[in-house]
Amino acid sequence: MAELVDLKAAPYSLDEDQVAWVEETLAGLSLDEQVGQLFTNLFFFGEDAFSGNPYTAEQIIEKFHVGIARYHGGTSDQVQALLNRLQQASKVPLLIAANCDSGGNGAMKDGTYIASGAQTEATGSVEVARNAGYVSGREMHAIGANLNFDPCVDILENWRNTIVNTRAYGTTADDVIRYTIPFVEGQRESGILTAIKHFPGDGTEERDQHLVLGVNELSPERWDETFGRVYQAHIANGVEMVMAGHIALPYYSQKLNPALSDAEIMPATLAPELLTGLLKTQLGFNGAVITDASHMLGMTSAMRREDYVPLSIAAGCDAFLFFNNLEEDFAFMKAGVEKGVITQERLDDANRRILGLKAKLRLHEKKASGTLLRTPADLEVVGCEEHLRMQAEAADLGITLVKNTLDQLPLNPTDHRRVRIYHLTGEVGGITGGGEADMLDLYVRLLTERGYEVTINDGTTRVKGPTLKYRDEVDAALILAEVIGYGAQNNYRIQWKTAMSNECPWYVWEVPTFMVSHNFTTHLHDATMVKAYINAYHPNEANVRATLDKLEGRSQFKGTPNDLVWTEKWQAKL
Template identity: 70%
Template sequence: MPKLVDLTASPYNLDESQVAWVEETIASMTDEEKVGQLFTNLFFFGKDAYSGNELTNQEIMDRYHIGGARYQGGTAAQVQGLINELQSGSKIPLMVAANCDSGGNGACNDGTYIASGAQSEAAGDPSVARNAGYVSGREESALGVNTNFDPCVDILFNWRNTIVNTRAYGTNADDVITYTQAYIDGMRESDVNVCIKHFPGDGTEERDQHLILGVNELSVEEWDASFGKVYQHHIDNGVEMIMAGHIALPAYQKKLVPGLQDSDILPATLAPELATTLLKEQLDFNGMLITDASHMLGMTSAMQRKDYVPGAIAAGCDMFLFFNQIDEDYGYMLDGYRKGVITEERMTDALRRVLGLKAKRRLHEKKADGTLIKDPKELEVVGCEEHLAMRKDAADKGITLVKNTLDELPLNPEQHRRIKLYYVAGEKGGIYSGNDQTVQLFVDELTARGYEVSVQEGGSRVKGSIEKYKQETDAALFIAEVIGYGAQNNYRIQWSAAMSNEIPWYVHEVPTFAVSLNFTTHLHDLTMVKCFVNAYNSNPDIIAGVLDKLEGKSEFKGTPNDLVWAGKWQAKL
């Protein structure tokens, strides 16, 4: 018999009145309202891209009784307005989530970035991760967000993995525990539920569960000593939520289900032996389990949607992340409940876990007394001086000099006045992509420091006279801002043309300095570069900090992990 939730125990710790609200609410629900509480809808500022309908926000809540909301984009004022609208129009208060893994910039377009997992690891100072969690929670709370889908507790084992390259806090369990716990400690200063991800663990392979079934190939013993250790730590320390990835764990699944065939292996979102047996029973997780986004191929390729929508709840997940077509998915879930795919016991247990977290945050009481609706004055915390000071501190501690084998530093306007600036971005127009403003920020900052900057346009193989190039150029500054999401299984530097002129052919002609503003393993495509810096982000403090450190005005304090070499001996030369 599956282990059922105890709302009086961790992570809920509810009192009698809170438990009573949960039980009374469930008892009063229709089948339709019960099913609705299992869904988190994704709202856009504009057309709802995933539900495929033209309903108003109020119609979505009235017809489908959604239990949770997430949103994409928006300024702080827009997001707060949306959340206030949703909470005002909801019968049962909503669990409203954001993806803040690096600071408040995950909650709104004008939120404050502090540090990614990779930057926190490089800084080697838990206060950086703590500040990222602190700022995330404060800026989320001002907007009305009550749940954070982070931190990412994945372990970066495989240097080719760009899915969690910047989001992972380390390459071993102990580092991940140290920095993610610091992040959570910072977030605990706000009234926000914490959701760690992506169970049973990403980072061992190079493929992306957005595009294909993810597979964690560790043995049972290897998993217990790594990901299992991380999850057990956070469960023991009261984490409220875990997000199940569309990731399989074949060795463990075959141990828990003797005779299980490869053809029957499913991701954690659909595998009861992972979602229920391993997580809720063996690791004793008493909180709420939510699926990762249901439009990802790791789930959609498993079976027909009509089967996996209710199948995720039947397997042990308590909430389903995002609709495809809202009326259709809602019908699939309702049909699965009425046909017994989701048993009455499983439905009630899921509802208790969902409503229990709402009760823990006393959302029902806040709705009754009006404090669930946020005041625009609360937005003053977004981008405040305290948070910007933390961003600057994180930049100073995290920026990492990976190599300087020709001893070409420091950069200075006397020796390197005429700089040729090269810029390479990732995909264009994606959900996450390089920022065209980055080049201008570098040009402005360099010019203010006394340099003359010319930007090299890509797309050509013509180099021209080498001697003329050296006469006109004192140094080359190569900037990589390769960012992407869900369009490739991994992201590498892609040149604008075959053997194009931005490729660092010039490293032995003029002093050359290369900076990555996102991924940490670009040396596998830039082994010829002799001075390489990992800087993790393109905010103004990072850009100014990079130049300060290249100029010797500030020391490099970040420390790279061994994966930066991408297993290439020539990368170290």
């Protein structure tokens, strides 16, 4: 059994008054309120499409006593208004989380993107990493969020993995530590707590835990040398929370509990030997553990929901991420306490860990003094000049020329006046967006302003037409890959709009062809024939403008690719 939480030790370091508030608050909670503190609810703007929720935000707080809030969508003013309502309605102040892995854009629609993990790695700059955390923290604070479910501290070892392709900060433990520690330090300037993810580590395989149990196949020795070093670094740096992934670590589980059969191997969210044994005892983590989203198949395929809801807490998680059905999940958790699946000691310890984070932020003092809620004036930092300057710097440093083997650059309106654009998209209207016309329209406008004549290819047909006619009509081809997707496939690759679509790069020897990816970094796997390839990481305006400047030779390419961009294909380098 792991040691119980020590609220006077890191990462809490509470004084006597803060500890007293935790203990007094815990003593005053009913069983229902103790159960509620374990839950994180996802609030929506408008109808709750996931659960058919019939309650208002205030009614959810009053009826289910949730300890942590998340939300989906919304502009900064909308989110701030919602979060103020939630704090006003809650007896115990709320931890309010956002997913800011690359800037304030993870907290609101109008937040400022700085750099993803992949773009940060390409810059080679710890200052960019710090800026991404700094802007995340400032813009989160402006809306009233206080807990970041980022950075992602996974190690991208498998090039086929698109789950953390853009979110991972490197392919080695050293690089992940090098960039994620400054990220955390940057957001701490605004008093934001950190939850690192996805313990015990994603990036070694290609599958998505939204759809299947993830498995990290590393040996205990190699895990200690890689992911273990990353977690040790963040624990030493005072990280407050760890998000457990629905990822199994079978060889370590069986080392810690040799009696486990293969059939008994569980994802970390349900594995006491990993949570209580490895993380909290062996690595000495004294903070709070939260599950990854509980609708993911890596968890739901393990056993009945009625069983795994309380078992996650019994195994060592301290908070449960998202309801499926409010009444049903609450009843499952409460029954788990009443039946002894969750002991009173384990329930109290989990509550202390969550309340301790609230005490660390002095949320109770802010609530009492009337300073907990945010104001419209706080929103002035969102998209401010300082943040936009940091965004432009990250774009300049990060955009990466991976290959230019025919020396076809620079693009220019004299030699390449007539540009044919091929827009490759992933899921249109998916959870994470992508594939809409915004980026395409921006390219068309900027190219036109710079003296080019732009046409857009219709990729829904196979018809290519005569090649000589194509060369007479087109001076350069520009392939814009905006392949963004989430949770509908185990990994994402280029999917042409139809079989043998005319957007496939058949034209690379007919006209100079330039391919730019504004998301995933490994598209050369599907386009090895392309001779000029650029990774631009994100479809925001700063990255688009910087990409065009670099294509035209107005600015140098400064980003550095990692070896995974070649996808183990020798022909990708030709």
